Amino acid sequence: MRIAFFSTKTYDRNSFDEANRDYGHEIGYFEPRLDAVTATLAAGWPAVCAFVNDRLDASALAALAEGGTRLVALRCAGFNNVDLAAAERLGIAVVRVPAYSPEAVSEFTIGLLLALDRKIHRAWARVRENNFSLDGLLGLGLHGRVAGVVGTGRIGGLVARALRLGFGCEVLASDHVQDPALIAAGIRYVPVEQLLAEADIVTLHCPLTPETHHLVNAASLAAARPGFQLVNTSRGALVDADALIDALKSGRVGGVALDVYEQEGDLFFEDLSNEIIQDDVFQRLLTFPNVLVTGHQAFLTRPALQAIARTTLQSATDFAAGRPLPNRLGTSG
Ligand code: NAD
16 A cells, blocks of 8 residues: 655654565655645545644545545554544544553653652763762652552553552552453552542553543642652643642642643654743743653654554555454544
8 A cells, every 4th residue: 555654753764664574565754744734745645644643633634535545544552633533424444553562651651650759860960960969869669659540451551560569559540441350469449539639659541532631630639649749651631731830839749750741742753952942831841850751752662663563554454455454443432
């Protein structure tokens, strides 16, 4: 198939070119992010491959359909950036990569939590300046503390296990679907409000939906345990960043590690080191000594990229052959 890639980075080209030796698709790499304007670049390409911050709203999809695109392949798990109802109306099939490496994201989550709590990022910066003072680097440790995992699917399940079995936390979990193996491991399911109120550490692993939008907000922050630590490697809009800033300013929040941010589409994946950042909320977040931000990096391991490439290219092969698409998204998700 002819597949037009959007938001292409070097690591995408490398992993897809390597995997494509076994598939033989014709790939066109475009650097711009996909939206209603750039969608015209895909005219004549029957398949389009998009990433997390490409904007596949109704008008972008209409432009793609007009150009002859019949397949949108998301090279990611989350699909909150696609208007699935519009895609269905326009006769565009949408596939994703539901599970490429939950280990990549869960390991990164634990890494962020450890760095946040033990202030490893700050220690590294100090040592580079020959400052070996330990003042201000006091950690709380993980052992014996109450960790709350919101969403115990592929990624959250691994995080919950690591926190419980690896670090000896008491783990609370919240999900519509309870995992008996996690319960057997000593993890306790509670309503999300209870989790957010009782946990010393909260880590988010549910998808972004209307129900989970701003799950962490002024009310939940006011009810949270003073000094609690928050980690979000799921989707930025699970957290109300304005409310988070207020809670950080008041000292209620002990620390925050974010790999995702609600307005990240204007920032992440680009080198903006010579630009003036216009997002005051994001810039304020960066000023807190107890906030650690990474740029949507949790997925980025070699095995993950290999799995993403193979699953995506297999979907294109199946689509071209008229075979069923196991990773196809319907309007119900
Ligand atoms: P998954 O579908 O396996 O698990 C998600 C879980 O959340 C499911 O068990 C589901 O029942 C649960 N859930 C849904 N609504 C909920 C709610 N209101 N409250 C509590 N739980 C709820 O997904 P996954 O593979 O574990 O991925 C989780 C999220 O991680 C994805 O949605 C994606 O946004 C994000 N992600 C981020 C990165 C990154 O690089 N930072 C990479 C991959 C995935």
